[in-house]
Amino acid sequence: MTIEPVMPKCWRADTKPHKFCPGCGHGLVLKALGEAIDELDIQDRVVFGCDIGCSLLAWDFFNLDTVQTHHGRTIPVITGLKRANPGLVGVAYMGDGGGYAIGAQHLVSSAARGEKITAILVNNTQYGMTGGQMAPTTLPGQKTETSPYGRDPETTGTPTQGPEMVATITADGAYVARGTVFNVRQLKTFLKKALENQMAGRGYSFVEALSLCPTNWRTNAEETWNMVNKVMPEYFKVGELKVPAGMGGQ
């Protein structure tokens, strides 16, 4: 007898198994997001935008209306959509390259304007789909294809503190958190609050998720968990950074 794993109601069964690598963190983030959508019962009004990079593999992951774009432009696409139809719940899903590098202006400006969207950024410390190059989130000393001797902060800077930046530039009413696939229950709570905050029209909602990339990290299971549980939190503090009044922190 096989026991089917419990999956979110809004996920799309006919596109499974999903297209991510074994051990990839995206599946966990998406599962948490799917459950949050189920619990809020908003499958009929969420529009899911995904980006280039590994996030694009989510383009048919859910039974949700979806649009895939690239270079962090998922934020303006979802922004334009939400502005044109405020009744929808817009989710812009992207990686660290899209949100913190090539499309950083969209993250910064949409946050500063207080767009009523939910932006979700998956941080796996490098560019997965293009073959493991250095990302804004690459850790000091971390080896990638474009930092073969390890990231040198002297010449390439230090890991981008995304949620900290967003928390600083957003007005009251914004919800900003950093979750981790190491604690999926907490991550789901953050994502759910980020969706609720958008629906309440309070302000910008942003969740960064610390994630896994064993393929490009070249790590076994134990090393992978160690990276996300021990190493990454040294640079990226997990928790809520900004919670609108009346919402209640974790």
Add this chain to the structure above:
Amino acid sequence: MVPVSGKEPGPIVQRIVEAYIGEYAGGKSEVALNRALELGREGRKVTLVDLDIVEPCYTLRPIKHLLEERGVCVLAWETRKTFGLGEAGTVLKADARWALRREGDVILDIGYGVEGSKTLSLVEGARTEKNLCILAVVNVSRPMTGTVDDIVEHVKGMMPVHGLVNNTHLGDETTPEVVQAGAGVVDGAARILGLPVVATTAVEEVARAIGPRDASGHPVRALTRYMPQAFW
């Protein structure tokens, strides 16, 4: 420099200080420069000031020399002395700021913009200048100022305004009928606003056809069109 204040007893000739404001492309510059030339022809000392800080084209800049040849002092940039026009923003010419300290008549051509008339704040002494007369130029053929209500709303947004100028026209297609119809609309707005219509303006040929007063009784000023030459 002789400060022109109202202190001297019984001034023989009051100086004329007029600021032309109004809707984008409503004809402010054309009306202002023609007014300056008219005063110049009367032998008066006139300074015409370009205070358009929004729009990089259709300003007095390109025709500065032409107007100066006709006896008016023009405070405006020369295009070749600007850099990155329209890209770097329109830099206020320092002379323009002190225009009211000059002797004689001063005609101010104020640019448009949401708060275009606020540009006057940039001119030293504008708030205390007792002769200052702010005139709103209206072309009823422009959709934003096409009806009595539109004009009333538009002028109210620019207060203080001391009078209106009916500059209704359709470019090359202008007829006396177009101008007269405009005069009626502007007159209606002026009555609601409690302001005088100081003039109806029209190109010479049309002005001649209308006569010295328009159908609503306002004086008609003939214009020579210079601004089509002032494109960039």
Add this chain to the structure above:
Amino acid sequence: MGDKPIGGEKRVFMTGNEVVAYGALAAGADIMYGYPITPQNEIMHYWTRMVPKYGKGFLQTEDELSAGFTTIGGVLAGKRAFTATAGPGNVLMQEPMSMAEAMRLPTVAVVQQRGGPSTATVIYSQQEVILTTMGGNGEGLRVVYSTATHQELFDYTIKAFNTAWKYRFPTFVLGDGYQAKMRESLTLYDPEDRGIEMVVPEAFVGRSGTPGVDRPPAQYRNTYSMEEELAGALAENIAAYEKAAPEISEYEEMGTQDADLVIVAHGVVSRAAKLAARDLGKEGIRVGYFRPITLRPLPVKRIRELAGGTGTFLVVESAYGQLARILMEAAFGAAVRIVPLYKPGVGVTSEEVVTRVRELVGQSL
């Protein structure tokens, strides 16, 4: 919604940028997304002034990438969404318009060309022809209307929305700095009064019903895994474009019958070309005048007919052969000789065209 913006026909005196804003309003556009760049700014200025009165939307974005992608978002929501740009902004605009091309999204973008390359002047040029017709990493599956008068700016702004939503290709209205700032009279009208039926937009995403329960999810991507998969999608789009092209393409001509020399120009320069042809005709020098209104798709059939029956095309443009390049491609193989009158980034007067024609006629005598 507010009052009907334009009631009855009205003769008015306006600048080109205002005309575009009123054209969009007359077309029933719902929302504009834009980023400031000269010489298109007054399109935004006037649109934003009219927004509350007519219940419209506007978003000033962080750049033209965002302006284009938010326009895409508006279109996905089923709204008549548009943007406007110029020069370096048009360069950035090509990225979102490539996506619109890939996904067959009916975006409308107004381009007021300025001098190039790079920052250059904010004033005027026709140097964005290749960029607007073929920009992006694709096949140029888009519609580009090149307007010459304020009346056309109004007419084709309205038409752009219909073409976009009918054929589902990104559509551009290509003006320039002169047209943007120039003042002239035109007639405003409500398209309905003229029997122009506006194509009703439909939402791509967020329609009623729960995806996967009441209906399949609407899922759009522009990524393909296989060469063949992409080739299939492209073949379908190209076929749709080729089919629509003869219906979309438009031109204007005068005195081309048996003319040995035809002046070819587009946009505002065609005004000088037309005037030159008329003036020359008055002094007994017979020349034709031809103007493609759609630069993409070009009126290829008519161009080939003319190229087969005419000795010379005098191509006049405020660019260094951008119109000539697309014209030559369309006329390839025909005997016609192409003679240039190129003035990149500068306006062209009818006198200059007349002079050039006199030289050419003199040579052939």
